[in-house]
Amino acid sequence: MSFTVQFDQVTKAFGPVQVLHGVSFDLPAGRVYGLLGENGAGKSTLMKILAGYERPSGGHLLLDGREVRFTGPRDAEAAGIAMIHQEFALADDLTVMQNVFLGHELKKGRLWLDDEAMRAETAAVLEEVGLRADPDTLVGRLIVAEKQLVEIAKALQRQARLLVMDEPTATLTPGETERLFALMARLKARGVTILYISHKLDEVERVTDELIVMRDGRFVTRSATRDLSRQQMASLMIGRELSDLYPPRDARPEGRQPLLQVQGLNVPGWAQDIGFEVAPGEILGFAGLVGAGRTELFEGLLGLRPATVAHLALGGEPVRIRSPREAADLGFTYLSEDRKGKGLHVDFPLRQNLTLMALAPYCRPWLSPPAEQQALQQAVHDFGIRTRSTAIKASALSGGNQQKLALARVLHPNPKVVVLDEPTRGVDVGAKRDIYELIQRLAREGRAVIVISSELMELIGCCHRIVVMRGGRQQATLDVDAQLNEEVLIRHATGTH
Ligand SMILES: Nc1ncnc2c1ncn2[C@@H]1O[C@H](COP(=O)(O)OP(=O)(O)OP(=O)(O)O)[C@@H](O)[C@H]1O
Ligand SMILES: [Mg+2]
Structure with a gap:
């Protein structure tokens, strides 16, 4: 079950504030897409629409040519779309297993939870994402990188075919980042489509196949990643040439008493x-x-x-x-x-x-x-x-x-x-x-x-x-x-x- 996603003239307004102005582009399955744009360009908003957290004010979202209307993240999940948020969305006071199965608990009969089956399945997806943790650990005890893997495990358990990752490496160490990239490569090999949002252009250059650039709530352009230098990526994002990233600094003050x-x-x-x-x-x-x-x-x-x-x-x-x-x-x-x-x-x-x-x-x-x-x-x-x-x-x-x-x-x-x-x-x-x-x-x-x-x-x-x-x-x-x-x-x- 892989699909092509299509945004067709998607608009979004929050009250009087128009945030997306008719965004149209499509995403054939099985690739890693980078979504680039300045702060406030509308990247997270568009992805929240895709993952069912926000509803568009106008336009259409199509999966394999068929229009879908999600009323919440559960609908999107049922269609195979999951989002790993910029700010995490797990429940700290529940266990890893309870988070993975939240809202989808396996039951024995009509009333009883089937903890044994859920524990086994959780252990299996944790293995898949490479997280060595007990399914009964409280999520609040995990470090950020581990929480992120739990989010991905949760998505995999729910058979996600498309994963949105919103600035996933912002709080990871270089080693954790490498492990995440290796996991992304494995997911891609299995046909999962990944949408990757990041301001770290070196990472975007490394992990994505194709780039979509947004500016001021509009689609600007798309290009194979290998055809763009980082300098070009930056210019496309901000709509002007970026001069030196680091401004000149004054010499280190000498001979002054330390403050x-x-x-x-x-x-x-x-x-x-x-x-x-x-x-x-x-x-x-x-x-x-x-x-x-x-x-x-x-x-x-x-x-x-x-x-x-x-x-x-x-x-x-x-x-x-x-x-x-x-x-x-x-x-x-x-x-x-x-x-x-x-x-x-x-x-x-x-x-x-x-x-x-x-x-x-x-x-x-x-x-x-x-x-x-x-x-x-x-x-x-x-x-x-x-x-x-x-x-x-x-x-x-x-x-x-x-x-x-x-x-x-x-x-x-x-x-x-x-x-x-x-x-x-x-x-x-x-x-x-x-x-x-x-x-x-x-x-x-x-x-x-x-x-x-x-x-x-x-x-x-x-x-x-x-x-x-x-x-x-x-x-x-x-x-x-x-x-x-x-x-x-x-x-x-x-x-x-
Ligand atoms: N609930 C809301 N009410 C009003 N305005 C909102 C709301 N949510 C988002 N916006 C506005 O929508 C615009 C797009 O925000 P969005 O979070 O999609 O940007 P982004 O491209 O993800 O930026 P960043 O790179 O900083 O994460 C911003 O101007 C933001 O202030
Ligand atoms: Mg954002």
């Missing part, structure tokens, strides 16, 4: 004996594999988790940070890598999201909505947040635009030390450049900037020095110069040098 000094920082279970300094105007990177302890290190430093520090000074003065509140009062700000869990209140409007952390300027003496609204307009402009209306909840922004809002929010209180954890995750190439530009500007304004990133090229492209972490330890602190390349960083990060 931030950290010695002997321990975060129990995560990081041991870490020490570094950052001068005003300096950009310090933190490299390492997912799980190397970089995030936990800064959560410890900023009072978000237990930690001890032998010496901590700001502008030469010893300081203590016992809570995030104290960190904020001292002039620290922190962009969390976990946008949905710790960054934004996605069910709140944009306005509140921007000002929640820094209400003081809007209280005179009471909260002033017009002032808040003005600050929001300014942020939408400064950070290039693409939205047709500002009167929406944060959850209605596309993934990359949520990231820009999160950035606007942490920079709002005019901080001295800026810690950015994975600042460009899920962000398109055009917007990435804007964020790199912003990082340079923050440094130029005399702040100390710390960037944690899993994208090594990004650190090399925008930092002055890079600390490499492995297993909670500081492996090396390297100057960014002409000799430094990705390979050197990987060797330190994996301990193979």
